Amino acid sequence: MDSNQPNIARAERKAITRAEMDAYRKERGSAEVDLLDEVLLSRKRAWQVAGGFAAFALLAWLVTGGTMLRYARPLPQYLLTLDKSTGELSQVSIVTQDMGMDEATDQYWVSQFVIHREAYDFYAGQTDYDFVRLTASGQVADDYLQQYRGAKPKDKVLGDSESTSVHINSVIVDTRHRVATVRYTTTKRYRDRPNAEPPQYWIATLAFDYVRRPMTAAERFINPAGFQVTSFRPNPESPANVGKVGG
Numbered sequence: 001m002d003s004n005q006p007n008i009a010r011a012e013r014k015a016i017t018r019a020e021m022d023a024y025r026k027e028r029g030s031a032e033v034d035l036l037d038e039v040l041l042s043r044k045r046a047w048q049v050a051g052g053f054a055a056f057a058l059l060a061w062l063v064t065g066g067t068m069l070r071y072a073r074p075l076p077q078y079l080l081t082l083d084k085s086t087g088e089l090s091q092v093s094i095v096t097q098d099m100g101m102d103e104a105t106d107q108y109w110v111s112q113f114v115i116h117r118e119a120y121d122f123y124a125g126q127t128d129y130d131f132v133r134l135t136a137s138g139q140v141a142d143d144y145l146q147q148y149r150g151a152k153p154k155d156k157v158l159g160d161s162e163s164t165s166v167h168i169n170s171v172i173v174d175t176r177h178r179v180a181t182v183r184y185t186t187t188k189r190y191r192d193r194p195n196a197e198p199p200q201y202w203i204a205t206l207a208f209d210y211v212r213r214p215m216t217a218a219e220r221f222i223n224p225a226g227f228q229v230t231s232f233r234p235n236p237e238s239p240a241n242v243g244k245v246g247g
Contacts, residue, residue, distance in 0.1 A: 106173045106208070109135070109227040110180045114204060115166045117144060117232065118186055122160040134215075134223040140232045164188045178208050183237065204234040 116131040132144050147154040169183040182204045188197040207230045215223070 103173055103175050105225070106175055106178070106180065107171045109225065110173065110182060110206065110208065111168045111171050113206070113208075113227070113229050113232075114168060114182050114184055118164070118184065118202070118234070119166045120154070120158070120162070120164040122155060122158065122163070125155050130222055134219055135227050135229055136232070137228045137230055140229050160191060162188060162190045179205065180208065181205050201237040202234050203237045204232060206233070207231040 112131070113135050116128040117136070119128060121128070129145075129148060133141065136144055165187050167185045167187070169185060171180060171182050173180045184202050184204070186200045186202065188200075190197070209228050209230060211226045211228050213226065215226075
């Protein structure tokens with residue numbers, strides 16, 4: 001090989017001028033700046049998207065929290081509704097967690113006592129009689145049972161010529177002192193009349209207790225709780241007071 005060949009190859013290479021070097025550096029710097037701008041722009045968009053999601057999450061949290069707070073408010077134990085056509089006041093009772101089973105149980109027994117005590121149906125008379133006999137005590141029991149004793153017992157005199165139905169409008173119970181106030185309506189029907197008599201409105205105050213006493217199996221089926229009414233005072237409710245909460 002010719003010893004002059006490397007020198008010729010080096011001589012054929014073109015030297016890079018300063019102007020070309022400056023242009024290369026300028027072009028390289030511009031590309032790096034564009035890349036940096038693109039990176040910064042991407043980061044800005046990412047933060048905007050993240051901020052949007054955060055705002056949406058906060059709004060959803062506020063809406064959910066507001067809804068839960070609204071429906072977490074304690075419900076009233078009693079809602080009183082007024083029938084505008086008759087003026088009759090009725091109670092809608094809501095059994096909530098705040099309303100213990102003791103109160104619901106008291107309301108049940110009180111309402112059942114008033115229904116059996118104040119109703120009259122010749123064909124269901126024995127059921128009413130047995131219930132009141134097992135749930136009333138003292139004078140309360142004597143006043144009721146007296147109607148079916150003596151020379152003119154109620155069922156013998158009336159037979160099935162008439163009947164009286166009872167509708168409970170409201171039961172307010174003082175569980176601690178075991179006293180209840182009951183508003184109810186009675187409606188009398190005569191067998192030989194096509195229409196019922198005008199309803200009668202009543203308000204009664206009664207005292208009650210739960211006692212243990214010997215009972216047969218049949219009696220326990222009727223009154224398993226040992227519910228006892230010790231005082232019962234029914235009074236006609238004035239038409240002017242029907243529909244008034246404090247009437």
